[in-house]
Amino acid sequence: MKYLLSLVALASVANAVAVPLDGEQAPFGVDYKHPGFDWDLSAQRLVQIEGQAPVWMTELEKIHAKQRGIKFFDITDTRDLGTVPRLQVKASFPSPNATEKVKPILKKLSTKGPRENLKHFSSFRTRHYRSDTGRQSQLWLRDRIAEITSEWGSKSLQNRISISEFTHNWGQNSIIARINGSSTHDDGVLIIGAHQDSTNMWPFLPAPGADDDGSGSVTILESYRALLAADFHPERSLEFHWYSAEEGGLLGSQAVAKAYEGRVNVLAMSQFDMTAWVKRGTREEVGIITDFVDLPLTEFNKQLVDTYLDIPWVETKCGYACSDHASWAKAGYPSSFTIESTFGNSNQNIHSAKDRIDVSDEFSFDHMLEFSKLAVAFAVELGGISN
Numbered sequence: 001m002k003y004l005l006s007l008v009a010l011a012s013v014a015n016a017v018a019v020p021l022d023g024e025q026a027p028f029g030v031d032y033k034h035p036g037f038d039w040d041l042s043a044q045r046l047v048q049i050e051g052q053a054p055v056w057m058t059e060l061e062k063i064h065a066k067q068r069g070i071k072f073f074d075i076t077d078t079r080d081l082g083t084v085p086r087l088q089v090k091a092s093f094p095s096p097n098a099t100e101k102v103k104p105i106l107k108k109l110s111t112k113g114p115r116e117n118l119k120h121f122s123s124f125r126t127r128h129y130r131s132d133t134g135r136q137s138q139l140w141l142r143d144r145i146a147e148i149t150s151e152w153g154s155k156s157l158q159n160r161i162s163i164s165e166f167t168h169n170w171g172q173n174s175i176i177a178r179i180n181g182s183s184t185h186d187d188g189v190l191i192i193g194a195h196q197d198s199t200n201m202w203p204f205l206p207a208p209g210a211d212d213d214g215s216g217s218v219t220i221l222e223s224y225r226a227l228l229a230a231d232f233h234p235e236r237s238l239e240f241h242w243y244s245a246e247e248g249g250l251l252g253s254q255a256v257a258k259a260y261e262g263r264v265n266v267l268a269m270s271q272f273d274m275t276a277w278v279k280r281g282t283r284e285e286v287g288i289i290t291d292f293v294d295l296p297l298t299e300f301n302k303q304l305v306d307t308y309l310d311i312p313w314v315e316t317k318c319g320y321a322c323s324d325h326a327s328w329a330k331a332g333y334p335s336s337f338t339i340e341s342t343f344g345n346s347n348q349n350i351h352s353a354k355d356r357i358d359v360s361d362e363f364s365f366d367h368m369l370e371f372s373k374l375a376v377a378f379a380v381e382l383g384g385i386s387n
């Protein structure tokens with residue numbers, strides 16, 4: 001009965017965005033408790049869907065909405081994100097011109113680390129943000145970042161680096177690795193992001209999340225490793241973010257953006273969400289998202305692809321609140337998003353137990369490496385080198 005009520009409530013939401021109610025039915029009700037999860041499915045959440053006033057719904061109704069392909073921000077804890085006057089340097093993204101500096105760093109990149117890291121990262125039963133294993137995977141990732149920092153960073157670079165957990169009240173924290181720039185004036189930080197959490201369409205089922213977004217998580221980690229291996233001392237501060245709870249409605253990235261808004265200049269934010277899949281019979285390419293992004297930064301990304309990658313770009317769209325870059329856009333900062341292919345050719349196994357490394361040879365570590373190149377190029381072209 002409770003379940004029927006929730007369907008009725010959702011129907012108005014779904015009708016409003018013209019999404020058919022043809023999903024399967026939930027095997028649980030709002031009072032359902034799953035071992036290993038700390039999640040009250042009856043909790044009321046405030047949800048923002050494109051072009052509508054925010055609506056209250058339960059966590060269970062949120063699950064149903066996601067199953068129907070509805071994309072949203074859960075704004076319960078960040079209602080005023082985007083209302084603070086923005087603090088930002090005037091963003092300009094010149095044509096790439098640091099080729100001699102970028103190219104040697106690209107040579108440091110390898111598929112070895114990403115392969116090992118992703119094998120482990122996708123071995124947790126789920127990295128759901130409200131699960132025990134989601135917390136364990138986050139602690140593993142934090143420790144891995146710290147190991148890479150001490151293994152590959154010079155002493156002088158390590159003195160500029162801080163690794164911190166941005167705590168959330170749901171258990172799995174976001175992680176931030178920051179390399180302080182040498183510039184003495186505030187000319188804005190750069191952010192390279194991915195989300196560490198995974199989910200099954202039925203959130204209590206296994207979710208290895210190898211592509212979504214284990215791939216992005218290890219892609220940016222490899223970029224970080226290569227920059228350290230090259231002893232990259234940036235002029236401008238550079239941060240790597242691994243967000244929690246993207247799958248819950250961009251919860252982690254909104255919380256971080258909220259903390260930065262009005263306080264930190266962000267020159268540019270670049271999101272990596274799904275970087276591994278090359279659909280059989282398609283051309284290998286970089287999907288450049290063109291909706292809900294900053295257009296000058298997106299043009300700059302295309303130039304980086306042209307200059308530094310071995311594959312071409314293709315324009316594609318992914319809709320409202322599609323990944324964590326949207327939280328930064330909402331806060332008024334320039335943000336962009338690149339993905340493994342056109343949205344239509346992307347991995348169809350996501351949000352299922354089949355989102356594994358070994359499900360198909362369409363899962364490509366060589367493809368992922370192209371995205372690590374893109375993140376390195378972004379960091380060096382916009383960050384400058386002080387040594």
Ligand SMILES: *[C@@H]1O[C@H](CO)[C@@H](O)[C@H](O)[C@H]1NC(C)=O
Pocket residue numbers: 094097098099
């Ligand atoms: C690239 O151009 C920017 C501004 O247009 C300039 O500040 C920077 O020094 C240039 N970098 C190189 C390596 O020439």
Ligand SMILES: *[C@@H]1O[C@H](CO)[C@@H](O)[C@H](O)[C@H]1NC(C)=O
Pocket residue numbers: 159160161162180
């Ligand atoms: C980096 O810079 C920030 C802001 O200036 C400062 O608070 C922090 O202590 C610095 N961190 C390191 C590791 O030097």
